[in-house]
Amino acid sequence: MTLTLLPHRDKVGLTDGELLVAGAWRPARDGATWTHRHPATGEEIGTIAVAGPSDVDDAVRAARRAFDDGPWPRTRAGQRIGLLHRYADLLREHAEELRALQALDNGIPLSFGGIYAPSVGAAADVFDHHAGWVDKVGGETLPPYQGGDHLAMTFREPIGVVAAILPWNAPFLLFAQKVAPALATGCTVVLKPSEYATFTVLRMVRLLAEAGLPDGVVNVVTGPGDPTGEALITHPLVDKISFTGSRAVGRRIVAASAATLKRVSLELGGKSPTLVFPDAPDIGLAAMTTMGTVTMGLSGQACVAHTRALVHRDVHDQFVAVAQMMAGAVTYGDPFDAGVLASPLINTRQLDRVLGLVDRAQEQGATLVTGGTRPDGDLAAGNFVRPTVFTGVRNDMEIAREEVFGPVLAVIPFESEDEAVALANDTEYGLGAGLYTTDVRRAFRLARRLRAGTVGINGFQIEPHLPFGGFKQSGLGREGGRSAVEAYTELKTVLMPLTDELM
CATH class of the missing domain: 3.40.605.10 (Aldehyde Dehydrogenase; Chain A, domain 1)
Known part of the structure; x- marks a missing residue:
């Protein structure tokens, strides 16, 4: 129907x-x-x-x-x-x-x-x-x-x-x-x-x-x-x-x-990063939360969506597997249906832009793990794009630098704390950032080093009494x-x- x-x-x-x-x-x-x-x-x-x-x-x-x-x-x-x-x-x-x-x-x-x-x-x-x-x-x-x-x-x-x-x-x-x-x-x-x-x-x-x-x-x-x-x-x-x-x-x-x-x-x-360390409280939960900001509800059309996942190599594959699973669980359709979890892109212009960024990411060498296409059937008339995950992303790629405003996650591996911070800060934006670790000293140390207006440690939210805004552009x-x-x-x-x- x-x-x-x-x-x-x-x-x-x-x-x-x-x-x-x-x-x-x-x-x-x-x-x-x-x-x-x-x-x-x-x-x-x-x-x-x-x-x-x-x-x-x-x-x-x-x-x-x-x-x-x-x-x-x-x-x-x-x-x-x-x-x-x-x-x-x-x-x-x-x-x-x-x-x-x-x-x-x-x-x-x-x-x-x-x-x-x-x-x-x-x-x-x-x-x-x-x-x-x-x-x-x-x-x-x-x-x-x-x-x-x-x-x-x-x-x-x-x-x-x-x-x-x-x-x-x-x-x-x-x-x-x-x-x-x-x-x-x-x-x-x-x-x-x-x-x-x-x-x-x-x-x-x-x-x-x-x-x-x-x-x-x-x-x-x-x-x-x-x-x-x-x-x-x-x-x-x-x-x-x-x-x-x-x-x-x-x-x-x-x-x-x-x-x-x-x-x-x-x-x-923004082009907000999430930094995931091997000692995160729960790698799977970190992946689900990060992917959720990119797919659930707004389909990544949120200023503070964490669209760059900077993941330590030791847990990279585990993170990607859970993100891929999460992508497959997202449902589209009638927004009045309780079983529908995510929205379409707002207009055809934005739809074309997101699909263009997905195509260019592959041309520049990123690996498409899942998504990147439009659903057919009853949803063909809508501005829907399936939740998308890229690996093999370099921080100089367009997909890692542009605010996509769509359900697209770019996963970038790192090996050291300093490398993670350098990657996170290597952006023209500075709205938000996430950090997953159980090392309290690392959490405070990196929260101060990240150039972002709001940094969430093992979680991220906006509250009425807290200042919200960004560094840089x-x-x-x-x-x-x-x-x-x-x-x-x-x-x-x-x-x-x-x-x-x-x-």
């Missing part, structure tokens, strides 16, 4: 996606729309408005008015805390609905919803965590350094209008990581979701209104990067851009921000915890004399 998702779409009752400007939902001024085709079937799921420059200008000016003249930046801490907690509760109440919308957007199976990081629960926890920061966003009082009797103080104030640009692969968590600290610190937001995961985000925004957020504090512009994203990143009234996505777009944002010196936070992906700044609060505020110094004499 041919796979179809139209009954699920009809059951959800999906409606066309509109723009949100100053509390009012509306189509684009020129009526332009974009049609979303599901990556598992190619079927038309729905249409969204394509915001042109005038629509983006309307949204930014609404956010500007809400920041300059509206109540949100001046709302008392207790009220802001209460709203963020109410919103977190609403997310949890609507978790099943949101997971269904995500499955219609990007094809992530419902079975993956129990994994913490990409779940609705994780997004709710991010809002709860940042609610706890609202009454702690403060400065310092400092002793006078010279001059007369006076007070020297610092304050942290909201940065202003934030352009938050989301990718398609983890809309729950990434919405929360950008919007929660922005709201906690008193900023206003113009949100641009990916055209491949719009319907999930629109529902999350509607829940903000139910929680009591004033009109204009969060505005939404939808559509592709050009024209919508380009108009947003170049708008002179935007104070800060927070972006998660590709390096190419990140570079464009840095260039566009120069004209007005916008503040910028960027998370631009993996981005600028951090999301999560205190670092996020600081990224959405400006530091102001105030001097006040305590006598009639000038300082």
